[in-house]
Amino acid sequence: MFPARRDFEQMILNTGTGILIHEAGSKNILWANPAACRMFGFTLEELKPLKAHHMSAQERQYRREVGVAWLQSAVVYGSSRKQWKYRAKDGTDFLTDARATLVRCEDGPVIMVEFRNISEEVELQEELSWVSDSLQRIMTHTSAGLVVLDDDNCIDDISPLAAQLFGSTPAALSGVHLEDLGRCDPRLNSDQVVARLDGRAGSVSIQQEIIKDDGTTVWLAGELEIVAHDGIRSRVLTIRDVTDRVEWERRNAYQEANLQYLSRYHAMGDMAMILAHELGQPLAASTNYLSGLKARLSAETVDARSLEYGMDQIEKQLRRAADIVTSVKRYVRRIESTTTLMDLNETVEESLYFVRLRAAERGIRVFAEIPDRTLSIQGENVLIGQVIINLCVNALDEIAQPTTEVKELAVETGEDDGSACVWIRDQGRGMTGVPADRLATGAFSAKQDGSGIGLIISEHIVERHGGTIEYLPNEPSGTIAKVSLPLADAPAPSRPAKTG
Template sequence: MFPERRDFEQMIRNTGTGILIHEAASKNILWANPAACRMFGFTIEELKPLKAHHMSAQERQYRREVGVAWLQSAVVHGSSRKQWKYRAKDGTEFLTDARATLVHCVDGPVVMVEFRNIDDEVELQEELTWVSASLQRIMTHTAAGVVVLDEDNCIDDISPLAAQLFGRTPAELSGVYLEDLGRCEPRLASDHVIGRLGSGHGSVSILQEVAKADGSTSWLAGELEIVAHDGMRSRVLTVRDVTDRVEWERRNAYQEANLQYLSRYNAMGDMAMILAHELGQPLAASTNYLSGLRARLSGDDPDPQRLAYGIDQIEKQLQRAADIVGSVKRYVRRIESTSTLMDLNETVEESLYFVRLRAAEQGVRVFADILDRDMLIEGESVLIGQVIINICVNAIDEIAKPGTEVKELSVTTDVDDGNAVVYIRDQGGGMQSAQPSDRLASGAFSAKQDGSGIGLIISEHIVERHGGTIRYLPNEPRGTTVAVTLPLAGPDDAAR
């Protein structure tokens, strides 16, 4: 069944949309529904004699001839839509979204105007526009840049300042994978970042080293977080330039590390001098007793008691030497007591700073090829760094000799069968064929004319205490390769 005419009338009377019926020819008001009467504050009888200038705002765009033209457009074209500002009986004005439609009735054509108050909508739109414009001004003028990333960490949108920090234009950066512009720490694909963003708790601090097109390097610090808006979730990174701060911190760290290196270097030298001095006395005494025994044994009638006395004294002197060596081992164990999970690549890079200082003094170039992944080991970073420095310094002294043609030192890191390996290569004089490599590893060898091999002994002991080895191998086409091998940390260690 279709609703009867009175049902349609009832619907029109109860709708919240205002309805005015104008005569098509004269544009006079013929009728208004209750919603229209409430908006104007007039009764139907009061509305009927009113003209457009009586019930419209006073601005020029709402003058009577404009309103009449609008209604006439509906008569000609069938319908016409316009924003029109009406004026109520009490003088208040309200903006409407109005549609005029030509309707052919039994008594003749009329124009039906349907309108609704949109003041609140316009106010909201203006507020949103203001907020959007304000955010755009902030993005343009603030000291921090804003980068919007998609789920794959590619750039969806970027503020002009952020693009400037990367040394590119916004158009050049659109769709670029963020870490193609420079490595982030932590890595964006790491479990830490994924877990933090997935949990929705707070943000992740990011430090990124950016290599610009002009060859310069800058450091950017940012906060990456998930921002929910309009039913969507976006990754937003706020970045700022911290190059000056990072370089200042690195200079301070280098200076502090240099002081630590010099103190360790001096301590190692002092310990070597003390060790040589303390061992010299019992070894010299043992040599003297051995010479005496040899002389007595060559005599006609050696005295057994004198021979036994000499042997006892030699045994005492050797025991004293053993005690001295034991005390050194205990000292090294004490300074190795602090063991943590460390990245061997970071330790090597820190050590190379001091190696390059020494190399520059000797006119030696240092080349490094550091593996682009973490090499986590369980150990003490300072001691392992000292081993790397000690081996490199020995190599530099060999390279600096006049007979060495290639004045280059190569340091490479790699992973081999569950172990982290540091290769230190030179093209110096190399190992003598008569000198077995196991004697090198045992610390009984020094290529220096006045060397004692004490540094190699200590380095070997430190590496052995970390469960690793030091191997001395021939380098191609000449020289020596020193391979420092240390076991990588297992999953249980890495999880700590």
């Protein structure tokens, strides 16, 4: 028994699939079922006068001409299927899987468009496709291998790729103790590894050094963890070749150590020149006074006041020499220091002691504006101090030029945009152009015989501390060297007020 015509009408009215009836010739909307009205948010009477561009998305591929051509293809070929993005009354777009079919009715041919919203399906499909593609890329490009160990850390099973990393075959490695293939860090029987695996606290990072027969070294790294399956707990090691990374880290560590060596070597060179120059004066004066005392002692009459005066002067000169030595020792007291919490103001003041000595012999005045507060940074006192000295000495060389009229060096510290800063100002010739890129290549030096190495070292030191050095024009002339370093979260220990 076939359903009555009214039953078919009820099915069309209650289906969740949207149905639009277009006139075959004009493509005007003649009718829409309730599902279509709900999707569009229009009543049937509101839908009828709408054209394709009123109810379609604004992208180029959904413009009116394309929609009309799609419906016309159904007229020509009987049916046409397309993904079409409609626009609802509230302005939201929804993607549909639509089929246009030519239907010949008593009153003339019409186009019946059946469509359903597939936006969520497409979104889910794209997400699943992305996950699938990502997993495929991981599986394709990963260089990880798997090793299953027994409780004694001997190899129970090993993947071909893992065996290849060890330079052998799965059969040859079966039953071999993992540490017989190379030293592991940490050791597999160490308390750290045992505690984490026995306590099921998670995985343990393992790094292994493999020395091949030809003498080359391969570094493997991985995660050792307990995997439970079918009531069995297995030790599974996932490993990959990290030789390139380890070698890069070692080269980087060497470069860091070499940078520190060059910086400290440079610092000690400056200290040696200062000692040679500054100690020479009080020691020479003491020698002269001693010669005078010897001459007076050999005379027939000895003037006690002259002797006392000479001895006082000798003591004064030796005290000055002792002060110079003490200052140098205080400056390099952390010559092998590591990064610690320090006060930038205190480091600048210590550095300015030596800067003033250099400036005095050239007739240059040094003005320092250092606030009576701490500027806490994480850094190495000697290296940051050497940066200050390098920049100040570079400025002094410029100020000492005959063309520089104002023989003054100004040093200021403070905060700027969340950083601890030092400004070093001179009124010399200034810099033409932007020297930042030239400094990075070591091509900038204001001195005729200078290589710029001191500035390059300074830049590397500051960058390693997370800061920057900027070279800015000074007004009315000259250059400002601005050193910016990140402020530390915790305050540095308070210090007594200093003047200078």
